[in-house]
Amino acid sequence: MKEPILTARKAGLVACxxxxxxxxxxxDKCKRCGAPLSSRNPDALQRVWAWWIAGLIxxxxxxxxxxxxxxxxxxxxxxxxxxxxxxxxxxxxPPIAIIVFVASIVIPVGKFLSxxxxxYSLKRPTSMGRHARHRLYQVVEFIGRWSMIDVFVVAITxxxxxxxxxxxxxxxxxxxxxxxxxxxxxxxxxxxxxxxxWDD
Amino acid sequence: MKLADTPLTELRACPHCDxxxxxxxxxxxxxxxxxxxxxxxxxxRSNAFRRVIALSTAALVMLAVALFTPFLDLSAAGLHSDAxxxxxxxxxxxxxxxxxxxxxxxxIIIIPALRLSLILYTLVPLSLNLPAARHAAGAYRLSEIxxxxxxxxIFVIGVAVALVKIAGMASVxxxxxxxxxxxLVIVIIWQESFLDSEQIWSAIDSSAPRVDEGAA
Ligand SMILES: [Zn+2]
Ligand SMILES: [Zn+2]
Numbered sequence: 001m002k003e004p005i006l007t008a009r010k011a012g013l014v015a016c017x018x019x020x021x022x023x024x025x026x027x028d029k030c031k032r033c034g035a036p037l038s039s040r041n042p043d044a045l046q047r048v049w050a051w052w053i054a055g056l057i058x059x060x061x062x063x064x065x066x067x068x069x070x071x072x073x074x075x076x077x078x079x080x081x082x083x084x085x086x087x088x089x090x091x092x093x094p095p096i097a098i099i100v101f102v103a104s105i106v107i108p109v110g111k112f113l114s115x116x117x118x119x120y121s122l123k124r125p126t127s128m129g130r131h132a133r134h135r136l137y138q139v140v141e142f143i144g145r146w147s148m149i150d151v152f153v154v155a156i157t158x159x160x161x162x163x164x165x166x167x168x169x170x171x172x173x174x175x176x177x178x179x180x181x182x183x184x185x186x187x188x189x190x191x192x193x194x195x196x197x198w199d200d
Numbered sequence: 201m202k203l204a205d206t207p208l209t210e211l212r213a214c215p216h217c218d219x220x221x222x223x224x225x226x227x228x229x230x231x232x233x234x235x236x237x238x239x240x241x242x243x244x245r246s247n248a249f250r251r252v253i254a255l256s257t258a259a260l261v262m263l264a265v266a267l268f269t270p271f272l273d274l275s276a277a278g279l280h281s282d283a284x285x286x287x288x289x290x291x292x293x294x295x296x297x298x299x300x301x302x303x304x305x306x307x308i309i310i311i312p313a314l315r316l317s318l319i320l321y322t323l324v325p326l327s328l329n330l331p332a333a334r335h336a337a338g339a340y341r342l343s344e345i346x347x348x349x350x351x352x353x354i355f356v357i358g359v360a361v362a363l364v365k366i367a368g369m370a371s372v373x374x375x376x377x378x379x380x381x382x383x384l385v386i387v388i389i390w391q392e393s394f395l396d397s398e399q400i401w402s403a404i405d406s407s408a409p410r411v412d413e414g415a416a
Contacts (some may be wrong), residue, residue, distance in 0.1 A: 005236045006203050006220050008213040010306065013220075015213030018341055019401040020241060022211045022220070023274045024278050028373060032405045034337050039353045088365065099357075134217065139347075146308065148351055152358025155304050157366060159288035171292070174299050183303075186348060195218040 009200065014039045017195075040196060047191040052112070055184035064174030068154055071159075074155060078172060081105065081150065081159075103149040108181065115139045115188050122196050128198055137194045146188055147182045151175055158179050166200045211279065212398070220325045223398075248394045249327035255391035256316045256323075263352075264311050270375035271359055274366065282375060284361040286308060307351040312388075315350050318343035322400065325407075340400060341367050353385040367405075 008015040018035035030038055042185045067079030079087055083105045088097035092186045114136055117126075121133060128136075161169040203211075203220055212221045217238035226232055232242035245251070270282035283291075285308065292301035322340040325333045333339070359378055366372050 008220055009218055011204055011220060013208070013211075015215070016217040019397065020215055020221075021214040021401075022208055022213050024208070032337065032401055033341050035341060038276065069298075091368060095365055097359055099361055131237070138216075144280060145348060145351060146352050146354055146357075149358045149361065150369070151300070152304065152308075152355050153362045153365065155288055155292070155300065155361055156272065156362040159283045160272055160366060160372075161289045161370075162363070171297055171300055173296065176297070179300060179303050190348065194216045196220040198217045198219075 007195075009039050009199070018194075027153075040199070041193055044191055044196070045119055045122065045195045048140065048188050051184050051188035051191055052115055052119075055188060056112060057183045058181035058184060059112075062174045062178035062181050065174040065177065067174045067178070068151070068157065069170045069172050071170075073170050080174060081178070100150055100153070103147050107143055107147045108185065110187050111140055111144050111189070115185065115192065118192060118197070133197050134194060137189075137192065137197065140189050144159070144182070144186050146181065151182070152177045202374040211243060214241060217249060221312050226228075243301050243395065243396050245394045246401050247395060248399060249323045251394045253320060253323050253393055255387055255394070259384055259387045259391065260313060260316050260320075262307060262380050263316075264389065266380040266384065267309055269377040269380065271373050271377035271381065272363060272366075273373045274370050275372075284377060289407060304379050308355040311346050312350045314351050315343045315346045318346075322404065325392060326400075326403045329416075332404050340404065344397070352388060354386050370413075 009024050012025055014027060015022045015027050016030040016033060016035055016037055019030060019033040021032050022166075023030070023037060025039065029035070030037055035123045063081055065080065067081050067084055070074060071077075081100075083103045085097050085104070088100060116136055118133060118140075121128065126133075141151060156169045156172045158169045158171050206222050210223045213219065214221060214234040214237060216239045217234060218366070219234055221234060224232065226242055226244050227243055228246040230244070231319040233240050233416065252312055267286055268284050270284050270287075273282045276279070279319075285305070289301045289305045292298065319341045320345070321333055322336045325336070326330065332361055342362060359374070359381070363372055363374060393413050
């Protein structure tokens with residue numbers, strides 16, 4: 001009843017990852033959707049690592065510099081990502097502190113580790129099975145965008161309090177670095193070709 | 201092996217794991233999933249194009265409303281302030297924060313609006329049984345490329361977090377745009393449940409003008 005799994009590559013075909021049609025191996029552009037075809041993108045892994053490194057480089061200043069600068073009655077305070085989380089925990093709501101902590105620290109760090117592991121494990125044997133690695137890829141792809149929450153929170157907070165005479169709040173340089181880091185790691189995840197997880 | 205004998209036009213390959221899949225006719229609400237990784241490959245819905253068109257149009261109107269109405273109202277020490285997304289963007293439109301303003305507006309307004317417009321551009325002629333619009337394939341492909349960068353639902357959570365955060369120093373209330381955005385997220389999720397790529401691609405394919413094949 002159940003046929004063994006046959007991949008397009010093993011069948012000597014090339015598949016379109018955009019619209020899923022399959023073609024003989026010499027076709028280089030999908031006739032249905034126009035996407036470029038390649039059985040496996042030869043430089044996909046290099047692009048993954050390039051975006052990964054760019055994301056990591058942007059993530060460092062994002063954690064060091066202030067995310068939000070508040071000036072109130074002549075005194076100025078600045079809080080970094082972690083500082084903001086601690087402040088929220090102490091003065092505000094622990095649940096909100098946890099949301100920001102997960103979105104800004106846990107997800108980005110988990111994403112760096114996961115993408116690195118997925119890319120690394122293509123070349124070396126690991127104890128983690130293919131189905132598990134594929135699931136990890138799906139989680140990374142799904143969840144990565146949600147790190148953008150803190151960027152929106154900072155922009156909203158600042159624009160609201162902006163015109164208030166009592167206090168003024170401005171986004172710090174870290175907000176830009178953080179947004180860039182999220183975008184770069186999203187690119188890294190998009191550059192990864194999950195089909196290679198299943199190759200022998 | 202039977203799969204290998206199937207004509208290429210009836211074969212599809214999973215974009216996530218490359219497993220070959222034979223297209224079989226499905227009824228509305230049935231799903232064809234990848235035999236290897238369970239990714240949903242086909243999920244036809246009856247009347248899908250009309251429903252996607254209706255929901256996309258509604259979502260575009262809601263985006264326009266959300267752009268210019270306040271999403272939070274703030275009052276502190278007798279002072280009142282409210283901000284629309286447009287105001288937010290204009291606040292940071294000069295100086296070193298410009299890239300941040302551009303990114304925020306792109307992720308929550310421009311990209312979602314562009315994506316909805318591209319879907320409408322592709323589907324309106326198809327639902328009227330007219331030939332596919334010029335460059336319909338390119339337009340729909342771009343709408344799929346833009347998908348991960350469309351972040352309206354993340355923004356809604358962001359506003360909710362900001363609401364609680366500011367609540368400590370001032371009294372804040374969600375404005376019209378907040379509720380519009382929250383409804384927008386539901387409309388977009390609903391719209392996506394009717395979007396079956398296979399259905400759209402095969403409709404584009406079978407109605408595309410064949411004249412310029414081989415040219416260019
Ligand atoms: Zn294609
Ligand atoms: Zn699959």
